[in-house]
Amino acid sequence: MKKFTIYILSLIIISFAGCKTKVTINQDEAGEVITDYLKANPEYKTIRFKFGEIKFNSTNDLFELGKYKSLASKGLVTLDLKQAKKKFLSKDSSFVYQINLTDKASPLVLKQDADRATVKAVTYVLADEKPVNFEQVNSSTAKVTVSLKMITTDFEQFDKEANKNSNFITKTYKLKLDKEEGWRVQK
Template sequence: MKNLTIYILSFLVIGFVGCKTKTTINQNEAGEVITDYLKANPEYKTAHFKFGEIKFSNTNDMFELGKYKTLASKGLVSLSLKEAKKKFLSKDSSYVYQITLTDKASPLVLKQESDKATVKVIEYVLSDEKPVDFEQVNSSTAKVTVSLKMVTTDFAPFDKEANKNSNFITKTYKLKLSKDEGWKVQK
């Protein structure tokens, strides 16, 4: 009778332990959760990009015109000269260009108005070099710190707040364990 009770209790304990959901997370699993999150919610930096009819003066705006010509050579914008006022033996000539966005630029355009657009200038992707650093706070939450490297887009020259002090950022995400979905980033 005593052995039967021990067998039943052992069976119940094993049954409860076997049904328990996994509440721990390791470095690889945390990296996969962050990678999935970044695919659905990418990190990026934006800038405003002017297009339409834009006037460039020969002396002041040639650098700015060069940025547009680079985009045109990559097929992101079309550039057509509408008007050129060349002054004889003068450096103050002016040019009016019609600049339009092409379909190739659509993945980088977030918001578009009549004469300006909000474009991605930098995208942040998970760095392969620096490992994921995580700390499990309790059985259902964890803090994960990752290094995201900067990947510049073709619109990067239009970033007026270009801060090139670092080519990566460090970001901390809070993970929460859901009974239905497993580990997910908590917003």
């Protein structure tokens, strides 16, 4: 009986030792967790983009019309001149354009209304040259600070609040250890 009890206790101890999960994380593993998270949940900045029938005055809105023409040259929108009022011997003429989004713009469009769309102006990806800084808070949580590189889209020129002070942002994510899935970003 004593031998049987020792046998059962040793099986229990071995089974608990075998079920122990890895509770430490290093810099490379933290980088991989953040990279996988960013693939599934990309970081980006959005703007509201106006399209449809838009009136441009030649002196006041010439710069704005140039932005739309650059999008048209890249195939993201179509520009159709509906009406042009040229005033005789005057610089102040007006043009009415019908602006439509094309299929090429669809990966950047998140939400679309009748005359406005929410589009991606800037996307952020994990910077290769900056290291991943992490701090393990306890055995099941860690804070990871990463540098995200800014990649502008063609719609970025319409961003009125564009901050050009840097070409990257830093962001801190909280990682939590899940017993079945391993380290995951906690939302």
